[in-house]
Amino acid sequence: MRRKSFVEDPCPVARTLDVIGEWWTLLILRDAFAGMTRFSEFQQSLGMAKNVLSARLQKLVENNIMELAPASDGSAYQQYRLTEKGSSLFTVLVALRQWGEDNLCGDQRTGVVLVDRKHRLPVRRLELRSAKGTLLTVSDLALEAIGEYKPA
Numbered sequence: 119m120r121r122k123s124f125v126e127d128p129c130p131v132a133r134t135l136d137v138i139g140e141w142w143t144l145l146i147l148r149d150a151f152a153g154m155t156r157f158s159e160f161q162q163s164l165g166m167a168k169n170v171l172s173a174r175l176q177k178l179v180e181n182n183i184m185e186l187a188p189a190s191d192g193s194a195y196q197q198y199r200l201t202e203k204g205s206s207l208f209t210v211l212v213a214l215r216q217w218g219e220d221n222l223c224g225d226q227r228t229g230v231v232l233v234d235r236k237h238r239l240p241v242r243r244l245e246l247r248s249a250k251g252t253l254l255t256v257s258d259l260a261l262e263a264i265g266e267y268k269p270a
Contacts, residue, residue: 137181138207142166143174147204148211150184155197183207213244 124132178184183204189195232241246254
């Protein structure tokens, strides 16, 4: 049974999950941000079936999140590169990572910390701030309908 498509849903969260919400896809993106570009690298890292990996990569290419390009080493192979649209998902992956560190890992950290390249210092926790710079929590927020929005 195929799941419902949310590609036309008015909710941006539903539309996003329609494209990147499958967990293999998020792990592919994680590996792409870590510098992996070749099909064989993704397959070795994730240990997933080649047909599944191929389908997930194809969907990322179709949605302009990744692109196929000639291998940078001049070989006959092709590599997958994040597009600008794909690169903009980095904050999403950092948010998932930080949430997992805070809520799932406890003392069992990965031995890897996210640092800025220039100063080699850990990155700050992601925060949601108002247009005026005030730190916001979920209790500070509300959704307001614009136009003729009708939730699904």
